[in-house]
Amino acid sequence: MKKALTTIAFGLAAGVAFTGVAAAQETLQQIRDRGQLICGSNTGLSGFGVPDAQGNWTGFDVEYCRALAVAIFDDPNAVSFIPLSAKDRFTALQAGEVDVLFRNSTSTMSRDTSLGLDFPAINYYDGQGFMVNASLGVTSALELDGASVCVQQGTTTELNLADFFRRNNMDYEPVTFAQSVEAVEAYLSGRCDAFTTDASGLASERLRAPTPGDHVILPEIISKEPLGPVVRHGDNNWADIVRWLHYAMLEAEEYGVTSANAQELRDTSEAPGIRRLLGVEGNFGEMIGLDNNWSFNVISKIGNYGEVFDRNIGEGSPVGLSRGLNALYTDGGLQYGHPIR
Amino acid sequence: MASVVDQAPPRASLIYDPRVRGFFFQGVLVLLIGWMAYEAVTNAVENLRAARIASGFGFLGQPAGFDINQTFIEYSAAASTYGDALVVGLLNTLLVAAIGIVLATIIGFAAGIARLSKNWILAKVASAYVEIIRNLPLLLQLLFWYNAVLSTLPSARDAIELAPGFYLSVRGLSLPAAVFDGRAILILIAFGVGIVVSLLVRRWAKARQAATGEQFPIGLTMLGLVVGLPVLAWLLLTLSGGTPVTFDVPQQGRFNLTGGSQLFPEFVALVLGLAIYTGAFIAEVVRAGILAVSRGQTEAASSLGLKPGQTMRFVIIPQAMRVIVPPLTSQYLNLTKNSSLAVAIGYPDLVQVFMGTVLNQTGQAVEVVAITMAVYLIISLVTSFFMNMYNRRIALVER
Numbered sequence: 255m256k257k258a259l260t261t262i263a264f265g266l267a268a269g270v271a272f273t274g275v276a277a278a279q280e281t282l283q284q285i286r287d288r289g290q291l292i293c294g295s296n297t298g299l300s301g302f303g304v305p306d307a308q309g310n311w312t313g314f315d316v317e318y319c320r321a322l323a324v325a326i327f328d329d330p331n332a333v334s335f336i337p338l339s340a341k342d343r344f345t346a347l348q349a350g351e352v353d354v355l356f357r358n359s360t361s362t363m364s365r366d367t368s369l370g371l372d373f374p375a376i377n378y379y380d381g382q383g384f385m386v387n388a389s390l391g392v393t394s395a396l397e398l399d400g401a402s403v404c405v406q407q408g409t410t411t412e413l414n415l416a417d418f419f420r421r422n423n424m425d426y427e428p429v430t431f432a433q434s435v436e437a438v439e440a441y442l443s444g445r446c447d448a449f450t451t452d453a454s455g456l457a458s459e460r461l462r463a464p465t466p467g468d469h470v471i472l473p474e475i476i477s478k479e480p481l482g483p484v485v486r487h488g489d490n491n492w493a494d495i496v497r498w499l500h501y502a503m504l505e506a507e508e509y510g511v512t513s514a515n516a517q518e519l520r521d522t523s524e525a526p527g528i529r530r531l532l533g534v535e536g537n538f539g540e541m542i543g544l545d546n547n548w549s550f551n552v553i554s555k556i557g558n559y560g561e562v563f564d565r566n567i568g569e570g571s572p573v574g575l576s577r578g579l580n581a582l583y584t585d586g587g588l589q590y591g592h593p594i595r
Numbered sequence: 596m597a598s599v600v601d602q603a604p605p606r607a608s609l610i611y612d613p614r615v616r617g618f619f620f621q622g623v624l625v626l627l628i629g630w631m632a633y634e635a636v637t638n639a640v641e642n643l644r645a646a647r648i649a650s651g652f653g654f655l656g657q658p659a660g661f662d663i664n665q666t667f668i669e670y671s672a673a674a675s676t677y678g679d680a681l682v683v684g685l686l687n688t689l690l691v692a693a694i695g696i697v698l699a700t701i702i703g704f705a706a707g708i709a710r711l712s713k714n715w716i717l718a719k720v721a722s723a724y725v726e727i728i729r730n731l732p733l734l735l736q737l738l739f740w741y742n743a744v745l746s747t748l749p750s751a752r753d754a755i756e757l758a759p760g761f762y763l764s765v766r767g768l769s770l771p772a773a774v775f776d777g778r779a780i781l782i783l784i785a786f787g788v789g790i791v792v793s794l795l796v797r798r799w800a801k802a803r804q805a806a807t808g809e810q811f812p813i814g815l816t817m818l819g820l821v822v823g824l825p826v827l828a829w830l831l832l833t834l835s836g837g838t839p840v841t842f843d844v845p846q847q848g849r850f851n852l853t854g855g856s857q858l859f860p861e862f863v864a865l866v867l868g869l870a871i872y873t874g875a876f877i878a879e880v881v882r883a884g885i886l887a888v889s890r891g892q893t894e895a896a897s898s899l900g901l902k903p904g905q906t907m908r909f910v911i912i913p914q915a916m917r918v919i920v921p922p923l924t925s926q927y928l929n930l931t932k933n934s935s936l937a938v939a940i941g942y943p944d945l946v947q948v949f950m951g952t953v954l955n956q957t958g959q960a961v962e963v964v965a966i967t968m969a970v971y972l973i974i975s976l977v978t979s980f981f982m983n984m985y986n987r988r989i990a991l992v993e994r
Binding site for chain 2: 340341344345348364365367368369370390397398399400401402407408409412413415416417419420426427428429430431432436437439440443444445447486487488
């Protein structure tokens with residue numbers, strides 16, 4: 255009996271203790287051991303992260319997850335997606351349920367510091383806007399005094415909304431929902447006059463309306479929303495991988511390397527920047543614990559930043575966003591790939 | 596007794612003494628639980644520190660920065676803290692629980708008694724209600740009330756005017772709000788006096804009935820006192836030249852009806868859903884309680900000349916209550932806890948505000964979840980404390 259008790263006690267101790275050990279283990283090694291990346295994604299935002307009719311995840315953020323899987327395993331399917339609401343996402347990341355979040359998360363100082371998170375890169379510069387029913391005849395967000403506003407809970411959106419109305423000395427009635435889809439449904443049913451989220455989100459949520467043309471997006475952008483991937487604080491190597499994945503995709507666009515010509519340029523290009531990017535020169539992959547072909551694989555299998563943008567959310571896609579702030583710095587935008595050298 | 600022990604056989608080893616063994620194993624269990632709790636806490640603290648996640652309860656004093664639509668205390672994004680948000684959420688939960696419990700009790704008793712009625716239609720309607728409602732998930736019912744029923748109401752600009760000043764729309768029910776001036780306190784005092792006096796009258800009437808058998812119209816008198824006195828006070832104040840109570844009537848604004856007070860559709864859907872759902876369970880509890888009272892009681896009451904209604908009120912229900920109250924308490928607790936499903940329909944209850952927004956903005960999951968659990972625990976313990984007290988009062992007093 256006594257022996258049995260000791261065994262049980264030991265098992266329990268191990269269980270409690272191991273949770274600590276596991277969290278400190280290197281993320282990259284864990285992913286390799288597991289054989290796939292686990293990516294925290296949106297619960298369903300057209301163009302950014304949404305499962306299609308066959309259950310395959312598609313979208314801008316989803317392709318970043320696939321690109322990361324390619325960088326590690328050279329396989330865009332070595333990734334599983336866990337849809338997370340705005341409210342649950344950081345807890346899931348902190349608890350180690352996902353390796354990385356790619357779901358329109360705004361980088362802020364308090365999240366970066368007190369939540370134990372890191373924002374290694376910004377893959378979409380955004381700002382918060384409002385959508386209203388065209389029949390209201392509202393043309394500016396400053397006319398929204400007294401309006402009911404539907405908003406998703408647990409977002410910077412909720413805070414910006416309060417700031418905006420306070421700053422302009424206007425009244426409003428917030429109606430908050432845990433899931434974005436609930437907030438949009440409530441807005442469409444007439445519960446609220448306006449729906450607010452990041453401008454990119456408005457463009458994609460508008461597609462949910464029976465007739466998207468009935469809804470107008472107001473011109474005011476009321477906040478700065480630098481959106482990007484999120485990782486746990488403390489594993490610097492893993493943060494490096496995510497950061498340089500984004501820069502590699504930006505550099506590829508800057509140098510004109512696309513999924514179509516990556517192989518050809520790798521074989522023929524004499525440009526030192528391209529040779530370093532495609533793994534012909536240097537050992538940049540090794541520096542972050544990956545294969546030296548990592549960025550070549552990403553670009554040939556997924557594409558550069560511009561390709562991913564255009565395919566999922568660009569002007570040719572149903573979401574129809576212009577590059578705007580997300581143009582390369584050479585075109586007057588903010589996307590500036592740091593040199594791979 | 597002692598002498599028997601004295602003559603006990605030669606002392607066996609302590610290992611075979613059941614009392615010693617009992618103490619030993621209980622001690623081991625206590626140590627094990629204590630040690631596990633200690634490990635869990637220190638491990639959590641260690642992990643949080645390692646992951647550089649802020650901890651402690653200091654966040655309760657930090658400014659909240661977000662707004663809530665239904666608040667019973669002064670609350671604004673600018674001036675309030677996360678602690679205030681906790682109080683707002685708690686009050687909203689308590690409001691839903693209190694109104695839900697009252698409504699569910701009324702619905703439950705009505706349906707439970709109706710199910711036993713000799714009136715065939717009434718009994719079948721009650722059965723159908725119970726069987727349908729208690730066999731569907733509550734979340735589904737809440738979504739039904741919110742999305743299928745209330746959201747089909749007209750928009751705020753085409754609000755239905757139920758009565759002057761009462762507007763019904765998809766934004767809820769707007770109704771005139773009473774605005775009291777300083778002297779209105781007299782009306783409140785009149786109300787208080789009404790209650791006290793009517794309680795005294797009831798005591799006197801009961802004592803008289805017990806002594807002489809003479810009856811007194813207690814119900815009417817109480818109603819007259821509780822309602823009549825405040826109305827009288829209001830009349831007197833108005834006649835003395837003043838308007839102690841004015842009404843703020845809702846006006847059609849650009850987007851919403853402004854002014855007056857508002858009953859939000861989220862609140863209505865939640866209260867309706869909870870009351871109707873829990874009412875079905877209470878109906879079964881009540882039915883079981885009534886059936887537990889032997890038929891002889893009804894027959895005896897009839898033979899004493901009591902009418903069926905009186906039999907129910909004075910003979911059956913008081914005895915049935917002993918069976919009803921303990922499971923009724925559980926239903927009350929269930930209703931309170933189920934109110935946390937508010938999160939699905941956007942009602943700002945404790946879970947929605949505190950476990951939702953506050954948790955996400957501060958990221959302090961351990962503290963927020965611990966506080967929320969403690970609050971629900973306290974609400975439930977207080978509820979069962981009062982219900983147990985009531986149960987002791989109505990329990991059969993035996994020798």
